[in-house]
Amino acid sequence: AQSVTQLDSQVPVFEEAPVELRCNYSSSVSVxxxxxxxxxxxxxxxxxxxxSGSTLxxxxxxxxxxxNKSQTSFHLRKPSVHISDTAEYFCAVKNNQGGKLIFGQGTELSVKP
Amino acid sequence: EAGVAQSPRYKIIEKRQSVAFWCNPISGHATLYWYQQILGQGPKLLIQFQNNGVVDDSQLPKDRFSAERLKGVDSTLKIQPAKLEDSAVYLCASSLPGNTEAFFGQGTRLTVV
Incomplete structure (x- = not known):
């Protein structure tokens, strides 16, 4: 079975700043x-x-x-955020054998002017 | 291309009543998912169909929830009787066979009072 952990429930950031939303997963097979x-x-x-293929x-x-396979992570980044990026972001994982699509708890990104 | 259609968008019922949600997936998508999303949480998979067969329903509360996908196209999800804790957004999604992404409908927001 696989699982997903989003490490931050809320991320406040100012407009035009960079942002990273963190996601870690666990699975016994490729995902x-x-x-x-x-x-x-x-x-x-x-x-x-x-x-598959390029990791970026x-x-x-x-x-x-x-x-990042060694760290079992799949972090999301944006170099400069806009007000319109304010939303909930979900990381999800699915094993490569046609299994379930499992979601993390979500990260609320709040972009302030 | 039309997206995943769900109805109704909103539903308010009293506890112990029954309710049904309808989903029409994207044409040609053999895989159909029903998720429950409680406020502040990530979507939780209730049931996954491949054509009209059930692939996974391990998290479906079978004493009160039921789902069917007749003819491998449209699907209905039913709750009978509803409890207060069933208040949530019910999301339907579909995908092509294999490990492609799922496409989501706008969801049905259920409030049980």
Whole structure:
């Protein structure tokens, strides 16, 4: 079975500052990793995914994440955030045998002017 | 391409009543998921279908929750009888076979009073 831990429940940051949202996972088999964003009263939208290949993946809205197998991490980063990035961010993991898509508890990113 | 459709968007019921949610996945998506998202938490997988067969329902409270996916397309999730702790957003998602990302509907917000 796999699990996901998002290390920060809330991250306040000022506009145009860099941000990192941390995600660690555990699994006994190889996994696929995802970051989703959820705006208020909406469903989840995929930001980016790691399936294989390059460990640095780029997504929408200027976000990127780096897969680190030795540290079992998949941290999300953005060099300069905007007010519109204020939302809930979820890290998710799925094993490579067609298993369940498991989500972390979420990190609330709050961007202040 | 149409997205995942869910209805209703909002529902308020009294405890011990029954309720049903409907989901129409993206055309051609064989995998369908139902998640429960309690306020402040990450989505929790309730049930996963592959076509019209159940892949995983280990976290579905089967004494009160049921789900079906007739003909491998639309799906309904039912709660009978509802409890106060069932208040949550119920998210439906679908994906192509294999390990691609899941696409989410906007969810149904259930309030049990």
């Amino acid at each position: 696929y990793l995802f970051w989703y964003v959820q705006y208020p009263n909406q469903g989840l939208q995929l930001l980016l995914k790691y399936l 993946v780029k997504g929408i809205n200027g976000f990127e994440a780096e897969f």
